[in-house]
Amino acid sequence: NGRYYRLSQNEGNNVLHGGFFGLSSQNFVSKIIENEDSVIVEYRYLSMDLESGFPGAVEVLVRYIVDNNDSVRVEYEALSDKDTILNLTNHSYFSLGSKNVYDLKLTANVNKYIYPDDKDLCIIKERDIDNKFDFSNGMKFKEHIFDASLVNVKAYGYDHMLLIDKLDDNLLKIENDKYILEIKSSFNAVQIYTDNYVNNIIMKGTDEIRHRAV
Numbered sequence: 001n002g003r004y005y006r007l008s009q010n011e012g013n014n015v016l017h018g019g020f021f022g023l024s025s026q027n028f029v030s031k032i033i034e035n036e037d038s039v040i041v042e043y044r045y046l047s048m049d050l051e052s053g054f055p056g057a058v059e060v061l062v063r064y065i066v067d068n069n070d071s072v073r074v075e076y077e078a079l080s081d082k083d084t085i086l087n088l089t090n091h092s093y094f095s096l097g098s099k100n101v102y103d104l105k106l107t108a109n110v111n112k113y114i115y116p117d118d119k120d121l122c123i124i125k126e127r128d129i130d131n132k133f134d135f136s137n138g139m140k141f142k143e144h145i146f147d148a149s150l151v152n153v154k155a156y157g158y159d160h161m162l163l164i165d166k167l168d169d170n171l172l173k174i175e176n177d178k179y180i181l182e183i184k185s186s187f188n189a190v191q192i193y194t195d196n197y198v199n200n201i202i203m204k205g206t207d208e209i210r211h212r213a214v
Helices: none
Strands: 029-034 038-047 058-067 072-080 105-107 110-114 126-128 159-164 172-175 180-183 189-193
Touching: none
Parallel strands: none
Antiparallel strands: 029 038, 038 058, 058 072, 105 172, 110 126, 110 159, 159 189, 172 180
């Protein structure tokens, strides 16, 4: 709207996860709602105007819903009193009991993908899939995760937005020889990240230092 806002730059010149004190760093007010067929954990937070530099006071509501069919659903709502930028998402990791991602198989009808540039920004430039991103018949991550074109960039593995051809019953499926995880969404894109960067965070059930979950 013709105004300039200085945001909280916590990754070079970029804003990652909302800045130094983004929503993921805030304490939400929570409550549990128990129904006959589900249990809901509801989180609310009021982000004040210019918090982390973003305009508008934003009321955020997130619901985690677990039902009797072993399904987990995440719902997001937000209301701002000014025009602002907001991209609510979920940053869960799944290992399905494996020590790393290599034998996890991903199935998805991907028709294009968006690749991060040298500043780790997913610029809106769609690319046609090649063998590294053809998950239509299911593919284990180990088949291409060490390809030079993935390792020799800042991603160090998969860190790409996959554009799904069409929304059917399942957006994508991740599986190993023990479990199957089916993921659905109201949006036809998903960011796939394979825990690429070495860190000292300990994950239960593995002593790997990267590629532990997706």
